Amino acid sequence: MSFSGKYQLESQEGFVEFMKAVGLPDDLIEKGKDIKSVSEIEQNGDHFKVTVTTGAKVLTNSFTIGRESDIETLTGDKVKAVVNKDGNKLIVVLNKVTSVTELVDGNTLVNTLTLGGLVYKRTSKRLA
Template identity: 35%
Template sequence: MSELNGTWILESKENFEEFLKALGVGLVLRKIAKKITPTLIINGEANKWSVKMRSTFKNLEYNFNLGEEFDDETIDGRKVKCLFKLEGNKLITEQRDFKTKEIIATVEKFVDANDHMIEHLYAKNVVAKRIFKRVN
């Protein structure tokens, strides 16, 4: 069982709007994303995982097998290929352009020594960070 398992609520974020801008997310959705405080519910065992995001704006749910790419649609309607993999203690998500297969975003999640989940988000030359606290 992974130390990422549990329920997490967003505590802080750095450079998140710039990350969304690098992805091409429009102004209205960036402003909404800036104001919401999502809760993530992560459950992973062996290769079978689920990640749920709950917020006042929209809920998302991913059920996946590590290492198996699948078709996905982002909150702003872009079609992407998505792949989750585990590297050491990090859950890594790669989003690829549906047509070109180029990586457009990478997200790394891990639990630090203070039992906070750290999320590093990469798009183009932009790096953002979000910190979540465990709620259970």
């Protein structure tokens, strides 16, 4: 199953607490909590380009499964990380945050970010 496509955020759980924990400023948390971000994924074999647009902020990361890449985090930091694929899941650890992006079916993308005991879950649906 290919991850390629555009997905719009449908629901999220734990946003405010998680963003405070990773150090996002309160004004950005307030602005971001109600924005329906759009994620665009281009998959070509093991190479991925992921662009997430949240209001005026655009975050783009390109990586190849199993190879070290420079990944920009939610706070704008650049870190070296290796993204692994396990079935229909993309798994990466950025600093102390574990991110699991799962293509649940052909139209639903679930991204779960974990930091210690905090969990931030985003569910997005494929746009036609």
